[in-house]
Amino acid sequence: MSDNPETSQMPEESLCDVLIPPGVPRSIILDIAKKFDVEVVERKQKLKFANMDGDERELLAFRGTREVAERVEKYMIDEVRKFIGE
Template sequence: MTDDKFDLIIPPGVPPRSMIYEIEEQYDVEVVMRKRQLYFANMEGDTRELLAFRGTREVVEKVQEDLYNRLEAYVSGTD
């Protein structure tokens, strides 16, 4: 087994913040800052600090699915 850590970048503007806190509490991940270059809108090539969930690959894959489902429910108004 490996102790490699993986990061899942949290999309900028993810509403609400409580969603991030809930996921951090539910899964074995930590919220970290990652510098990333952006390539969209008027931020082409700008480097920004973004939030990310950091954990093992297995856990980060579960977090990715959970985050997607929560965002889908939030956008559709079914949360």
């Protein structure tokens, strides 16, 4: 490994995923993808409720830094609540 700071690689900042629950309107997903520095990714997730215990499903998620992921999660919840009229 080189001691020269110009050639040393800095560790990448870890990324966090915010799972998008099934049923979130596409308009909200697209809005978040445009407003925030996130990538929409597919992620396998085991489900643990009702008759789907242990089933693995492909879900969508927003991937970004922890700070951005926290803002995205809050924004998504607020927008879904507005959408359903709560």
